[in-house]
Amino acid sequence: MAKLTPEDLDRIAERMKRQTTLREGAGRAKVTVHMGTCGIAAGARKIMTALLAVIEKEGTDDVILTTSGCAGLCSREPMMTVELKDNAPVKYVDLDEDKTRQIFTDHVLGGKIVSDFALAVGSERQS
Amino acid sequence: MAETTASSDASKTYRAELLICAGTGCVSNRSFKIRDALEAEIRQRGLDDEVRVVTTGCQGFCAQGPIMIFQPDGIFYQMLTEEDVPLLVEEHLIKGRPVEKLMYVPPEGDEVVPKLSDIDFFRKQRLVVLRNRGLIDPEKIDEYIARDGYRALAKVLTGMTSEEVIEVVKASGLRGRGGAGFPTGIKWGLTRQAEGNGKCIICNADEGDPGAFMDRSIIESDPHAVLEGMAIGAYAIGAKNGYVYIREEYPLAMQRLHIAIDQAREYGLLGEDILGSGFSFDLAVHRGAGAFVCGEETSLIASLEGRTPEPRIRPPFPAQSGLWGQPTNINNVETWANVPVIISRGAEWYASLGTDTSKGTKVFSVVGKVNNTGLVEVPMGITMREIVFDIGGGIPDGKQFKAVQTGGPSGGCIPESLLDLPIDYERLMEVGSIMGSGGLIVMDEDTCMVDIARYFLDFLRSESCGKCTTCREGIAAMHDILADICAGQGEPEHIDLLGELAEAVSDASLCALGGTAPNPVLSTLRHFRDEYEAHIRDKKCPAGVCRALITYRIDPDKCKGCLLCTKACPEQIIRGEAKKPQTIDTEACIKCGVCRESCKFDAVLVE
Known part of the structure; x- marks a missing residue:
């Protein structure tokens, strides 16, 4: 390993940014794949794999990908929720891998809600 | 340098990281075994491309170890064992359901607090020195x-x-x-x-x-x-x-x-x-x-x-x-x-952090009779009450707070009346203690302040290098007097003698060891003089610690005659019929306290 210059410190930090975002739990956007029994049975794992692949391909380093349990609408699984910082969460239903990739590109990266696949904007009220 | 030790595989995308504490406390509670079990389970479930296990340094909440933070969700898991691993992976990693039974429950409540950022112990801290704790692998x-x-x-x-x-x-x-x-x-x-x-x-x-x-x-x-x-x-x-x-x-x-x-x-x-x-x-x-x-x-x-x-x-x-x-x-x-x-x-x-004279933060290790033992970093000027009760979670088993020792063995104790004192170098000096390097030992009602002063002097006596006569002989002399008081052989003039010795040791020793060694004696004398007087005048130890000054007795109104103490007594000197109040032969009693620990009805009294 060659000796570092001050600029190399920036390069290393940049390369590590995705990990830093994940560890601090504070990204620009959060994508939640619903992985209850229903979601998993309907193919949520494929959705997760597709998302991981597209994040890696795009080199996205400011998006947090996470899972949660059943969203309560088992008939419309697989589902995912996209939450851009300071925006209301959007729930997408009846997903497949192509739809997932499109949502990631248009909504997560582009900021435009894909209304064709969206169920609703917003979440249930929490006590 | 091997690439694996210096740099993380940062190009790889993970959706979750399990940050497991590998400070000395958690390691001695088998955190490396838990890491291995987690990695094996994750591999077996085919998640090793999505989820990574990372070992970090001490996360501070040692009382709850081994601990693990689940990121990006910010979930705090505690007191893990290898047996918890399959459930954790199945529920949280596969089904996205955080596992409540492995989460933190505050001492006074019964509801779990899932997120680290919501737990009082962490919420009230201000991390400057420990800014990276739990967030990085210290070996990378x-x-x-x-x-x-x-x-x-x-x-x-x-x-x-x-x-x-x-x-x-x-x-x-x-x-x-x-x-x-x-x-x-x-x-x-x-x-x-x-x-x-x-x-x-x-x-x-x-x-x-x-x-x-x-x-x-x-x-x-x-x-x-x-x-x-x-x-x-x-x-x-x-x-x-x-x-x-x-x-x-x-x-x-x-x-x-x-x-x-x-x-x-x-x-x-x-x-x-x-x-x-x-x-x-x-x-x-x-x-x-x-x-x-x-x-x-x-x-x-x-x-x-x-x-x-x-x-x-x-x-x-x-x-x-x-x-x-x-x-x-x-x-x-x-x-x-x-x-x-x-x-x-x-x-x-x-x-901008801290008080007029003491800036920034201070790291304290909080130990002793406190619920949340661990490592905390707080801004200077915080009160001792906030550290002991808000961050530390108060005293276990519903006991009363008595004092907190700051500055290590050559520091001093701070009584309840001074709990609202803002902590900085000068204010601690004013009340007879020191900042020291940041050890805080919390003591409850069961601590005898004379005995604790004796304990610290015993430590200092053996750590004195012996170069200065005052330090070498003076600390030993003070220790012996304290030991006499604890043994019921205290005389009224001992209190003044301790004061004189303290002055000599402090004034005539070359370094800070001798200079601060009398602190435990002086501060306990200042804040808990009544305990010294009780030992010397009444030959009583109010906290029930000094064996020479206490007797164990069974309260006949509370004793149910269950005979648990009778069986537990190593000397076999507790007598009485079953289902009737028992009595202790106080002459033969060795004051080990086993009877008191075994009693389910609080019927064994220490006087």
């Missing part, structure tokens, strides 16, 4: 760099003169965290100005207070912060060589320190021509045998030189003539770890 330099590591060093080497660095440290108000609280910037300036061939800096990592583990945890969780602080200090002072004097009893900290030094050298952050600036600095690790007297700078230097660690007369101060006669600057681990943040964020920002 890239993870330190990712969180702005070595930027302060770059800033200093590319755009600041040595004098400017010293001015910033002066303006920040940083004071020595080893105990004495001498202003760090002034100390650096003195060593810089001193005449001498070659200058030297030392990091004192010989944490000697019993029950204190601030420095150990800082090195274990973020060793590069110490190295970066030292490199900045070396540049400011004009030193080319440095030493870390670390106690042999800290194997994990030492291992991580060595890894960190190797990686920093590999990257050219230590050694010749650092960051291409022309500045060179390197350091060596010296293993010390852990003598309390090495808190004294001249003793530590003597030990580094291979001599018996005894203090010498000052002047000359180490800044003028220290290690091998070179101008030498010694700071403690926590002081060094503050430096990079001060440079990065500025003196003004740092000085």
Whole structure:
């Protein structure tokens, strides 16, 4: 390993940014794949794999990908929720891998809600 | 350098990381085994491309260890065992359902608090020195760099003169965290100005207070912060060589320190021509045998030189003539770890934390009779009540708070009436204690203050190097008097005699060991004089600790005659018929207290 210059410190930090975002739990956007029994049975794992692949391909380093349990609408699984910082969460239903990739590109990266696949904007009220 | 040790596989995308604590506390509770079990389970479930297990340094909440943070969700899992692993992976990783039964429940409540950021213990802390704790793998330099590591060093080497660095440290108000609280910037300036061939800096990592583990945890969780602080200090002072004097009893900290030094050298952050600036600095690790007297700078230097660690007369101060006669600057681990943040964020920002005279934060190890034992970092000026009751979660088993000892064995105790005192160097001195390096020992109603003073004096008696007669003989004499009082042989004049001895030891000893040794006696006399009087005049120990002064008795109204105590008594001297009140033969009783522990009806009384 060659000796570092001050600029190399920036390069290393940049390369590590995705990990830093994940560890601090504070990204620009959060994508939640619903992985209850229903979601998993309907193919949520494929959705997760597709998302991981597209994040890696795009080199996205400011998006947090996470899972949660059943969203309560088992008939419309697989589902995912996209939450851009300071925006209301959007729930997408009846997903497949192509739809997932499109949502990631248009909504997560582009900021435009894909209304064709969206169920609703917003979440249930929490006590 | 193997790529795997220095840099993380950062190009890979993970959706979750399990940050498992690998500080000494959690490691001794098998956190490495849990890590292995987690990795195996994750691999077996085919999740190893999505989820990664990371070991971090001490996360502070040692009472609940082994602990693990689940990111990005921020979930705090505690008291894990290998048996919990399959459930955790199945529920949280596969089904996205955090596992409640492995979460934290506050002492006073019954509802779980899932997120680390919502737990009182963490919420009220302010992390400056421990800014990276639990967030980086301390064995990977890239993870330190990712969180702005070595930027302060770059800033200093590319755009600041040595004098400017010293001015910033002066303006920040940083004071020595080893105990004495001498202003760090002034100390650096003195060593810089001193005449001498070659200058030297030392990091004192010989944490000697019993029950204190601030420095150990800082090195274990973020060793590069110490190295970066030292490199900045070396540049400011004009030193080319440095030493870390670390106690042999800290194997994990030492291992991580060595890894960190190797990686920093590999990257050219230590050694010749650092960051291409022309500045060179390197350091060596010296293993010390852990003598309390090495808190004294001249003793530590003597030990580094291979001599018996005894203090010498000052002047000359180490800044003028220290290690091998070179101008030498010694700071403690926590002081060094503050430096990079001060440079990065500025003196003004740092000085905005704390009180008029004491700036920044302080790391404390909170131990003793307190629910949340662990390592905490708080702004100076916080009250003891906030530390003990809000962060520390109060006293276990519904007992009453009695006092908290600050500053280690040669510190003093703070009674309940002073709990709202804002903590800084001066205010602790005013009430007869010291900041010390940051050990806090919480004591409850079952602690005898005379006995505790005797205990600390016993420690100091054996740690005194013996060079000064007052310290060597005076501490022993004070200890013997305290032992007599505890044994029921106290005389009324003992109290004045203790005061006189305290003055002599403090005034006529060369170093701070003797200078502060009377503190436990003086502060307990000041705040708990009634307990001394009860021991001496009434021959009673109000806390029920000193065996010579207590008797065990069974309350006939409460005793159900269950015979548990009768069976438990090692001397077999509890008598009575079943289902009728029992009696203890007080003449034959050895006062071991087993009967009291075994009783389910609180019927055994100590008087």
